[in-house]
Amino acid sequence: EPEVTQTPSHQVTQMGQEVILRCVPISNHLYFYWYRQILGQKVEFLVSFYNNEISEKSEIFDDQFSVERPDGSNFTLKIRSTKLEDSAMYFCASSGLRQGKQPQHFGDGTRLSIL
């Protein structure tokens, strides 16, 4: 069964540094998402992406965050200047149809630790 893959599985970064989290969505999917889960808390929506542009973003997704689909297969989340509170598990998800008509499939996540 096709999978969403995320790299790295764990990223440790100094506060203030830039970090890029990478995702390879399922190949025929068109809708891409990033979510975040701070340890012990619920999963929170960050951003959705379709047709090479952001379709929706949450309050968390401020100017420090950006997303890109650089080459038609990868989908990246960049945090420009990381803060301690950015420490979390970051999940990428993709789906072939929008609005729940097809379930979102999640990657295994990247654990981001900010020191």
Add this chain to the structure above:
Amino acid sequence: AQTVTQSQPEMSVQEAETVTLSCTYDTSESDYYLFWYKQPPSRQMILVIRQEAYKQQNATENRFSVNFQKAAKSFSLKISDSQLGDAAMYFCAYSGGNEKLTFGTGTRLTIIP
């Protein structure tokens, strides 16, 4: 804005028994989808079951079934014949007119051997 509430932070069940996890949601939309995701200690997010709001019939997937009460905005998950591998955090989630999933706070399920 849509909200999803899971009022049971923790539940436990004897192996082979049945357990029901509760979820309520608030929305003004008429067309939406509801999901249960499982998150084992490895922290993957695994889809368990999906319900379309316009369908009256409750979704089932093997040992997993839901009790969807649209008027009450309730969407509970029943796990029959519980197995040790069912131990995980279970998240209820909503998807409506926009594309994002809105998650509840989760229920940690423990299976007692």
